[in-house]
Amino acid sequence: MTGWLAASIGVLAIAWQGDVTATQLAQEVNPKLVKLFGSGGFKGLPSYGTGVIISQDGYVLTVANHLLESSDLRVHLYDGTRLPARVIAVEPELDVALLKLGTEKSKIEDLPFFDVLAAMKAPLALPGTTVFAFSNQFQIATRDEPMSMMRGNIAAYAKLSGRIGIFEAPYSGNVYVVDAITNNPGAAGGVVTNRKGELLGLIGRELRNEQTDTWINYAVPIQASVDVRLADGSSRKVSIQELVEKKENYKPVTKAQKGSGGGGYHGMVFVPNVVDRTPPYIEEVLPKSPAHKAGLLPDDLVVYVDGLPVVSVTMLEEILEKYRPQDKVQLEIRRGDKLQTISLQLEVTPKALPAPGAKP
Amino acid sequence: MVRPALPLVFAMLFLPTLQAADLNPKIQLMESVRLETIRKVSPSVVAVVTGGGSGVLISPDGYALTNFHVVAGQSPTLKCGLADGILYDAILVGLDKIGDVALIKLLPKDDKKPFPFAALGDSDKVQVGDQSIAMGNPFMLATDFTPTVTFGLVSGVHRYQYPERGMFEYTDCIQIDTSINPGNSGGPLFNMKGELVGINGRGSFDKRARINSGVGYAISINQIKNFMGHLRSGMLVDHASLGAVVSSGFEESSFSKVMISGMIDSDASRRGLKIDDQVLFFAGRPTGSVNQFKNVLGLFPKGWRVPLTFKREQENGSSERREILVRLMGYEKQDLNNPNAEAKPVPIPMPKGPNQPKVQNPKAPSGPAAKFYEAKAGYANYYFNKQERDRLLASISKNGDFKTLAGNWQLQATGRIGDKGRQSIVVLRVIPKGAKDGKNDLAQGIFDGIDFAVEPLAVEQSGKTMKDPPGSGGLLVAFFQLRQLLVYGEKGFVGDFSHGGMEPYYLPTTDSEKPNYTASRMDAEVLRTSLGGVNSKWYFNPKDYQLLGCEVSTDRDDDPCEIHFSDYRKDNQGRMLPGKMVVRYGDKEYLRANIDGWKMEEK
Numbered sequence: 001m002t003g004w005l006a007a008s009i010g011v012l013a014i015a016w017q018g019d020v021t022a023t024q025l026a027q028e029v030n031p032k033l034v035k036l037f038g039s040g041g042f043k044g045l046p047s048y049g050t051g052v053i054i055s056q057d058g059y060v061l062t063v064a065n066h067l068l069e070s071s072d073l074r075v076h077l078y079d080g081t082r083l084p085a086r087v088i089a090v091e092p093e094l095d096v097a098l099l100k101l102g103t104e105k106s107k108i109e110d111l112p113f114f115d116v117l118a119a120m121k122a123p124l125a126l127p128g129t130t131v132f133a134f135s136n137q138f139q140i141a142t143r144d145e146p147m148s149m150m151r152g153n154i155a156a157y158a159k160l161s162g163r164i165g166i167f168e169a170p171y172s173g174n175v176y177v178v179d180a181i182t183n184n185p186g187a188a189g190g191v192v193t194n195r196k197g198e199l200l201g202l203i204g205r206e207l208r209n210e211q212t213d214t215w216i217n218y219a220v221p222i223q224a225s226v227d228v229r230l231a232d233g234s235s236r237k238v239s240i241q242e243l244v245e246k247k248e249n250y251k252p253v254t255k256a257q258k259g260s261g262g263g264g265y266h267g268m269v270f271v272p273n274v275v276d277r278t279p280p281y282i283e284e285v286l287p288k289s290p291a292h293k294a295g296l297l298p299d300d301l302v303v304y305v306d307g308l309p310v311v312s313v314t315m316l317e318e319i320l321e322k323y324r325p326q327d328k329v330q331l332e333i334r335r336g337d338k339l340q341t342i343s344l345q346l347e348v349t350p351k352a353l354p355a356p357g358a359k360p
Numbered sequence: 361m362v363r364p365a366l367p368l369v370f371a372m373l374f375l376p377t378l379q380a381a382d383l384n385p386k387i388q389l390m391e392s393v394r395l396e397t398i399r400k401v402s403p404s405v406v407a408v409v410t411g412g413g414s415g416v417l418i419s420p421d422g423y424a425l426t427n428f429h430v431v432a433g434q435s436p437t438l439k440c441g442l443a444d445g446i447l448y449d450a451i452l453v454g455l456d457k458i459g460d461v462a463l464i465k466l467l468p469k470d471d472k473k474p475f476p477f478a479a480l481g482d483s484d485k486v487q488v489g490d491q492s493i494a495m496g497n498p499f500m501l502a503t504d505f506t507p508t509v510t511f512g513l514v515s516g517v518h519r520y521q522y523p524e525r526g527m528f529e530y531t532d533c534i535q536i537d538t539s540i541n542p543g544n545s546g547g548p549l550f551n552m553k554g555e556l557v558g559i560n561g562r563g564s565f566d567k568r569a570r571i572n573s574g575v576g577y578a579i580s581i582n583q584i585k586n587f588m589g590h591l592r593s594g595m596l597v598d599h600a601s602l603g604a605v606v607s608s609g610f611e612e613s614s615f616s617k618v619m620i621s622g623m624i625d626s627d628a629s630r631r632g633l634k635i636d637d638q639v640l641f642f643a644g645r646p647t648g649s650v651n652q653f654k655n656v657l658g659l660f661p662k663g664w665r666v667p668l669t670f671k672r673e674q675e676n677g678s679s680e681r682r683e684i685l686v687r688l689m690g691y692e693k694q695d696l697n698n699p700n701a702e703a704k705p706v707p708i709p710m711p712k713g714p715n716q717p718k719v720q721n722p723k724a725p726s727g728p729a730a731k732f733y734e735a736k737a738g739y740a741n742y743y744f745n746k747q748e749r750d751r752l753l754a755s756i757s758k759n760g761d762f763k764t765l766a767g768n769w770q771l772q773a774t775g776r777i778g779d780k781g782r783q784s785i786v787v788l789r790v791i792p793k794g795a796k797d798g799k800n801d802l803a804q805g806i807f808d809g810i811d812f813a814v815e816p817l818a819v820e821q822s823g824k825t826m827k828d829p830p831g832s833g834g835l836l837v838a839f840f841q842l843r844q845l846l847v848y849g850e851k852g853f854v855g856d857f858s859h860g861g862m863e864p865y866y867l868p869t870t871d872s873e874k875p876n877y878t879a880s881r882m883d884a885e886v887l888r889t890s891l892g893g894v895n896s897k898w899y900f901n902p903k904d905y906q907l908l909g910c911e912v913s914t915d916r917d918d919d920p921c922e923i924h925f926s927d928y929r930k931d932n933q934g935r936m937l938p939g940k941m942v943v944r945y946g947d948k949e950y951l952r953a954n955i956d957g958w959k960m961e962e963k
Contacts, residue, residue, distance in 0.1 A: 022489030022513060044567055080616050080648060138564040138575060140519055140535060143616045143649045148515040149488050150537040150574055180537060181574030185566050206567070215568065 022151070025132060025197045030146045031078040031112040034060055034101070035136045036085070036189060039070035048139040050147070050190035051075065051085075051099060052202065054116045054244060058083075058101030058108035061116070061240070062189030063205060063220075064090045064170075068097055075101060077111075080144030089250040093228050093238050095171040095220060096202065098247060114191070119199040119222045120241050125176065129154045133182040133219075135190025135203055147190070152180025152217075160204075160218060169207055172322075173226040175218040176201050183207065183217045192219040228253045229324045233348060264323045264346025267291040268302075273313040280316040294344035296333070303339065304332035325349075397554040398493060398509055403476035405507035405548060406466070407441040407497040408450075410434050414496030414507075414547030415464065416556060417442075420474030422466035423592070425584065426546030427561045428455055429528065431462045436741055437729040440466055441497075441505030442476075451729040454591030455740040458599040458691060459658070460528045460561050461584055462546070462740075463591035467729055478548060481555030483580035486534055490514040494538045494560050494576070496547025507547075512538030520651040520658075521562060521577055529599070531658020533577045534558045540576040549578040557581050583659045589862025589885070590661050594744030597861075598662040600688035603628040606639060608650045618647045620670070627687035630919060630946065633670060640681070641669040644878060662690040663897075664863055667877040685866060685877060749859040752885055753849060755905040759928075760935030762846035766792065767961030769843045773941065775953020777808055778831055779871075784808035786953055788839040792963070803836040805829060816840040817892040826894075826914040833921030833945030834894075838912035841896050842923075845889060853891045860886030865899045865908050868924045868942045871949050884908055896920075906936060919946040931958065 020028070032053050040047030051062035060075070067073075073085045083101045090097040102108045125131070133150040140148055156177040160169045176192060183206050190203040201219035208215050225239030236253060243250050267289020271281045280302040285291045302316055303309065306329060310316045323329060325348040333340050406415035406424050413430030417423070424440070431438065436452035446469065454463040466475060486492075492514050495507040502508065516535035523529035534549065540560045549558035558578025565573050590597040603626025606618050618639040623629050639647045642656040643666040660666060669683045725733045736742035769790040777784050787806040793799070800815045805828070812828040814836045827834045844852035865884035869875045884899035895916070899908045906928050913920035922945070925938035937958050943951040 022491075023487045024489070026488040082615070138566065140516060140521075140564070140575070142651065145519075145649070145651065146488060146516065148535060148537075148575065149513060150515055151513045181572070184564070184573060184575060208567075 020196060022132065022149070025193070025195070026134070026146065026149045028197050029132070029134050029149075029191065029193060032114050033134055033136075033147050033191065034075040034077060034085075035139075035141060035147075036060075036062060036067060037074045037076075038067035038072070040066055046139065046185040048136060048186045049188050050135040050137075050186065050203070052189065052191050052199070053101075053111050053113040055113050056109055056111050058111055059088070059244075059247065060085065060099040060101060061202060061244070062097055062099060063202065064092055064095050064097040065188055065205060068099075073099070076143050078144065078146065082143075083108075088248055089243055089246075089252065091238055091240075091243050091250070091252045092170055093172070093226050093253050094224055094240055094243070095169070095204065096224075096240055096243060098243055098250070114199045116199065116222055116244055117241065122198065122223075124157060124221060124223060125154055125194060125200050127154050127156050129200075130195055131176075131178060131180075131192045131200060132195070132197075133178065133180060133187075133190060133192050133203060135182070135184075135187035137182075137184035137187040137190070139186050150180045150182055152178045152182065155179045157221075160207075160216075169205070171204070171220060171224075171226070173220070173224050175204065175220055178217045178219060181215075181217055182219070183215065233325050264320070264325045264327055264329075265290065265349040266320060266329070266344060266346055268296060270313045270316070277312040278314075280310055280313045290344040290347055294342050296331075296342060296344070297335065299335070301334040302331055303334055306330050393552065394493075394511070397550065397552055398495075401478055401493075401495065401548070401550055401554045402443045402507055402509075404478040405443060405495045407500070407502065407505040407507070408438065408464070408546060409441055409447065409500075410438040412500055412543055413545040414498075414543065414560075415440065416495075416546075416548035416559070417466065417475050417477040418480065418556065419477050422448075422450075422468060422475045423453070424450070424464050424466055425548075425559050426462050426464060427559065428457050428460045428462045429561070430546040431455075431464065435725055436733045437725040437727050438464060440464070442466075443506055445504045445506075447505075449727055449729040451725075451732045452741050453744045454594050454597065456587050456591065456597040456599070457527050458523065458529050459579060459583065459587065459597075460530070461559065461579060461587065461591070463588075465732070465744075467732075478550070478554070478556040480581050480585065481551055481553070481557040483534065483557045483582040486514055486517055486551065486557050486580075488514055488517055491552050492534075492536055492538050492557070493550045493552070494536065494540050494544060494547060494578075495550070496540075496544040496560065498541035498543040500543050508544075510539040510544075512536055515575070518652070518655055519577065520655050528562065529654075529658055530562055530577050530579060532580050532583055532655040533562075534580055536560075536576045536578060537574045538576060539572040539574075541572050542570060544576075559584065586659055586664075587661055587861075591861075592744065593748040593859040593861050594739050594741045594746075595861060596738055596740050599691035600657055600660045600662050600664060601691045602626070602657060602668075602686065603689045604633060606650055606653050616649045618650055618653045625917065626689055627919070628668075628684075631684040631686055632682070632947075633668070633684065633686070634672070637670040637672050639668060639670050641667070641683075643667060657688075660688055661861065661863075662688060663860075664688050665866065666864070683875070683877070685875070745859050749857070749887065752859055752887060752900065752905070756900060756907075759905055760846075760933075760937070762935070762960065763849075764962050765960040766847050766963040768792070768959070769839075769961070770957075770959040771839065771955060772957045772959075773951075773953035773955045775941075775951055777951055778948075780808070786951065788836065790840050790843050801840065803840040805836050805839075812836060814840075816894070827918075827921075831945060831948070832943055832950040833919055834912055834914040835921055835923070835943055835950070837894055837914055838896075838910065838921045838923055841889070841891065841894060841912050842910065844891060845887075845896075845898060853889045855890035856888050856895070857890075858888050860888040860897060862886065862902075863897075863899070868922075868944055868949070870952065882908075907938075921945055921950075 034051045036049040036051045049067045051060040068087050075085050085099045085101050088098045088100050134147045154176045160175045187203045188205050192200045201221040204218045227235050229235050267286035268282050268291045269284040271283045282300045305319050327346050331342050404417045408415045408426050411430040411434045415424045415426035438450040440448050440450045448466045450464045450466045453465050494510045515537050519533050519535045521530040544560050547560050548556050551557050560578045562577040564575040604620050605622030607621040620637045645656050647653040665687050668686050672680045734743040771788040773786045789804040791802040793801050803816045804813045807829050816837045850857045863886050864881050867880040885902050887898040889896045896912045898910045909924040911920040924942040927939035928936045
């Protein structure tokens with residue numbers, strides 16, 4: 001039996017996944033990743049992360065998180081080389097950033113890299129696909145120590161933002177949901193590959209469901225694109241491909257101003273957001289606004305928005321930002337000790353907003 | 361309600377055929393190998409019921425490994441379950457607090473029946489991407505002790521994880537995505553051949569609850585192998601430190617280096633290591649980063665000697681490269697390197713719950729295993745030290761009985777002293793108390809015509825005299841201590857007389873030869889003695905129990921006198937006696953000689 005076992009293992013080493021063993025895969029992928037160090041180290045935000053090299057001259061893709069808000073962004077390459085890095089372009093709607101290694105003067109060449117444009121042409125991976133995740137989670141590696149490798153399967157290809165307010169994600173497109181615990185501190189910006197080592201996506205943030213205290217593990221597909229509705233009602237398609245192709249010339253989507261109702265104007269002014277979970281009481285209703293027309297009154301408490309429970313001003317504002325002009329919103333409000341349902345239709349934000357405090 | 365039943369029955373009818381037909385034969389083979397491996401190793405997996413952890417048997421006589429943090433705070437008498445469903449009594453043997461390892465011994469229910477045990481693998485051969493199997497009793501789920509099996513990948517090797525409160529420093533460990541949870545602690549990590557490659561014990565959790573987060577760590581079995589001799593002899597094993605502060609001094613440079621940034625008085629400093637030296641290799645492994653350096657350092661117990669290669673920049677711009685053999689210092693109560701690490705991984709103790717056995721007094725040994733326990737400072741269980749020591753002494757005594765030879769001893773040799781080019785006559789003599797005119801024991805020597813005499817037990821004697829003849833580090837005292845060991849055994853010593861575990865022993869080369877520490881290294885069983893302020897280590901070859909050599913230290917802040925014996929022959933009484941000796945002190949050879957004769961008299 002022992003002999004048979006040994007022989008079988010010999011066979012398996014070759015046969016396990018076709019041409020490449022997982023060990024070879026790790027050796028192939030590791031040099032194409034960088035350990036990223038930037039700002040953080042407070043409020044549970046790590047000061048380390050991961051990035052993926054996408055060109056031989058040192059362009060790097062990573063997640064557009066707090067890490068980049070540093071004037072001293074550094075990377076460690078697979079061979080232990082330490083280099084500075086600078087942010088070239090950020091697209092919040094994709095939650096992706098493009099970096100360049102080295103200074104503006106230094107010349108970098110011959111780095112191992114992932115051909116992302118080729119990877120974008122590949123079809124999306126199907127649920128059930130076995131995947132490998134590589135990242136510098138928990139900052140286990142520094143200098144020339146290799147990335148952590150994990151194995152899992154794609155559990156679903158689905159919208160991450162379906163439950164906004166529960167998972168607070170800036171990216172609203174489809175993601176690969178992975179059944180391995182890939183999204184640990186510092187893993188964001190790492191890669192998910194298939195068994196051949198082909199790039200499938202970028203590991204996303206740490207996202208916790210505040211209601212169930214569970215965490216989701218996901219990767220943004222390298223083919224990711226989203227249609228962003230702009231404040232004026234028009235839309236624009238943004239993609240990682242565009243970011244990679246335009247590099248320095250990439251213009252990120254200008255986000256609609258916060259507080260004005262995001263994609264739509266409602267005319268509710270809420271109580272000042274002083275504590276973490278300030279309940280969404282209406283302080284003022286702007287004259288001639290949709291809220292005014294629908295009959296909302298100061299001191300109304302918003303309890304549900306289109307069936308979704310809201311517990312705070314922040315959460316309500318984030319939900320409303322996802323709507324756009326002409327959308328209908330159904331609010332459940334508490335007035336006194338009664339619940340009421342009120343529908344209002346959002347409008348385009350008027351050029352001149354009435355000043356808060358003006359009488360209707 | 362009735363409607364869904366039909367498709368379900370339909371599916372069930374077809375499911376087996378679908379599987380058999382569609383599954384890739386390679387996958388089927390893979391699965392059968394996995395199942396066979398699990399079947400083979402399951403019987404060796406231990407549920408450490410006391411402490412709520414896991415363990416693994418490593419010998420047919422019941423020795424098993426687990427984590428220190430599993431048995432910490434528990435009585436030394438333990439209860440352990442095996443996959444056969446039987447609850448066994450067990451006893452604590454040895455502890456490595458810093459490395460988070462405990463050795464325990466299960467007591468057999470039937471003396472004739474050996475325990476099933478796991479074969480030790482080579483953890484240096486484990487690679488990122490290898491598959492691995494973790495087994496144990498997470499959450500103490502199995503009341504019949506059937507181990508839980510989890511299967512996953514090796515995520516990283518040679519990982520360094522910072523200690524917590526001076527303990528649980530995981531050096532050179534194996535990182536896995538194989539799920540480990542509370543209760544898995546101390547359990548085995550197997551490779552796909554079913555060889556034991558690690559002991560699971562820690563994980564990175566950060567914000568999440570202390571359950572699997574896809575990042576677990578196993579102590580590499582190769583590290584544990586280095587500590588095994590110490591653990592088996594019942595010790596509270598201390599880890600090693602270099603006696604120097606290392607830093608990656610060049611944090612801002614593009615490449616990382618390990619530099620010596622501070623030194624204390626230590627063997628490393630006596631061997632010539634200095635501040636600003638760059639450490640290139642440590643115990644044969646390249647040290648490109650502080651983590652790599654610490655990974656190597658964590659592999660060894662205190663007192664081991666390991667080679668270190670360093671580079672020193674000279675003022676004229678050239679650089680010198682040197683290899684030294686360093687005696688490692690202890691680790692505990694030292695805080696030379698303590699940077700603050702983010703996201704510290706933590707050991708995973710079992711949550712206190714109803715499954716936890718209630719121990720009235722956690723310290724008191726009780727039950728049938730209690731007779732295998734003896735408390736002593738510095739030991740986890742002194743009983744096992746005595747066992748190991750007496751076994752060693754019994755083996756040594758087969759090479760000759762010296763018990764009756766309590767009279768004068770004399771050794772005559774011919775050889776080269778120091779760097780003198782010619783052959784000299786050397787005589788070493790011990791004259792016991794009252795044998796001649798002296799009131800005290802006397803050790804005398806003639807070295808190339810010059811006489812020396814030492815009272816080896818006279819405390820008031822100056823340290824300098826104890827090291828006579830000059831340049832030997834105390835050869836006369838060492839010869840006296842040797843006679844003491846051979847004639848009197850335990851009775852000849854007042855302080856320590858214990859088994860010292862296993863240590864590497866390096867066969868001496870001449871000063872002109874370039875030493876090859878890999879080729880000249882062998883493993884030796886160590887006996888530690890102390891008498892009259894002199895601490896000695898005696899190194900025995902575990903194959904024939906010949907005395908390979910000794911280190912006799914008359915001054916703890918200086919190098920010991922090292923004697924190496926070889927060319928053993930039987931004398932006319934059937935005793936094995938060495939025909940050659942080499943004496944070293946510090947970096948220099950003091951004597952290399954052929955022994956012409958031994959004269960050992962009865963009293």
